[in-house]
Amino acid sequence: MSVTAKTSVVNLTTEEFVHPGNRACSGCGLSILYRIGLKALGRNCIFVVPPSCLTVMQGLYPIAASQMPILNGTFASTAAIATGVRAAMKRRGKKTQVVAWAGDGGTADIGIQALSGALERNEDIIYICYDNEAYMNTGVQRSGTTPQGGLTTTTPYSGKKENSKNLPAIVAAHNPAYVATCSASYPLDFHDKLLKAKEISGLKYLHVQTPCPPGWGCDERMTIKIGKAAIDCGLFDLYEIEEGVKTLSEPSQKLLNKDKMGSLQNYLDMQTRFKALTAEQIAAMQERIDKKWDAYRREFAAQ
Ligand SMILES: Cc1ncc(C[n+]2csc(CCOP(=O)(O)OP(=O)(O)O)c2C)c(N)n1
Ligand code: SF4
Ligand SMILES: [Mg+2]
Numbered sequence: 001m002s003v004t005a006k007t008s009v010v011n012l013t014t015e016e017f018v019h020p021g022n023r024a025c026s027g028c029g030l031s032i033l034y035r036i037g038l039k040a041l042g043r044n045c046i047f048v049v050p051p052s053c054l055t056v057m058q059g060l061y062p063i064a065a066s067q068m069p070i071l072n073g074t075f076a077s078t079a080a081i082a083t084g085v086r087a088a089m090k091r092r093g094k095k096t097q098v099v100a101w102a103g104d105g106g107t108a109d110i111g112i113q114a115l116s117g118a119l120e121r122n123e124d125i126i127y128i129c130y131d132n133e134a135y136m137n138t139g140v141q142r143s144g145t146t147p148q149g150g151l152t153t154t155t156p157y158s159g160k161k162e163n164s165k166n167l168p169a170i171v172a173a174h175n176p177a178y179v180a181t182c183s184a185s186y187p188l189d190f191h192d193k194l195l196k197a198k199e200i201s202g203l204k205y206l207h208v209q210t211p212c213p214p215g216w217g218c219d220e221r222m223t224i225k226i227g228k229a230a231i232d233c234g235l236f237d238l239y240e241i242e243e244g245v246k247t248l249s250e251p252s253q254k255l256l257n258k259d260k261m262g263s264l265q266n267y268l269d270m271q272t273r274f275k276a277l278t279a280e281q282i283a284a285m286q287e288r289i290d291k292k293w294d295a296y297r298r299e300f301a302a303q
Helices: 029-041 053-058 075-091 104-109 112-121 167-172 187-198 220-232 250-256 264-269 279-301
Strands: 045-049 070-072 097-103 126-131 178-183 204-209 239-242 245-248
Touching: 029 053, 029 126, 029 187, 029 220, 045 053, 045 075, 053 097, 075 097, 075 104, 075 112, 075 126, 097 104, 104 112, 104 126, 104 167, 112 167, 126 187, 167 178, 167 204, 178 187, 178 220, 187 204, 220 250, 220 264, 245 250, 245 279, 250 279, 264 279
Parallel strands: 045 070, 045 097, 097 126, 126 204, 178 204
Antiparallel strands: 178 239, 239 245
């Protein structure tokens, strides 16, 4: 099993790449990831960012919150732009790390064809999808990763009817150099997975569950607790896939012991977006979680 976060608050660099003050809502999971993620990525980076809360949070020159060079592109072309920027850097003999950083709407739905092409070509870029499970920047519209039964401004009163897309699994089916799932509630795990991604050539994909207080209907002080609850109940799992081999990351490893499984109901109760779920739907969710973890237990017991 792998990645235990090795960076701690004691040895995390004190260098900051984000100016104090930005336009994110208070309690935004993305702003935590952005600040800590940039510490891992360092200065030798160019970011490619499609329309999203990240564009708004980074801000515009001369009052930008970010100190990094950023290219804002169109929704559909994030991975294609990143491909072009990387090729230009290579042509100039520069090792500049190109980082595409997009939301779930910009990745699971609108940008998926450009991402699939870049994955097939195994472009030498890092692609980060911060998944707040809806189109938040434009007022909480449902996306491909909105959970079934979740409420948004464009779902029926009974919640989203469809299943959510398992985006990291779709990406992993392309066999890229590196796939990792992360959570805004474990920013140092994200930090260390980025450190690892920087050392690998080819396409590195990090999928990060990112609590969003206004979109999820929760208190802004609950961001970290909600992300942890999603992992504790086994709904969202942290893992890495390197050369086709999957390993669970530390916060999820403990669930291989069935007695350590947390409560799904506890996770759902923390957010108003799940208030339309029926008892049958919750039981079906629990059944899916149990099946997934039974399969993990068989897979990892055999190793
Ligand atoms: C082609 C196109 N359609 C719609 C928009 C409007 N728009 C801007 S940001 C956004 C939401 C993006 O959602 P997501 O990628 O999940 O990022 P988040 O806002 O959740 O951070 C939308 C629909 C746009 N800019 N371009
Ligand atoms: S809407 Fe959500 S993701 Fe966007 S800035 Fe606010 S908290 Fe962050
Ligand atoms: Mg989103």
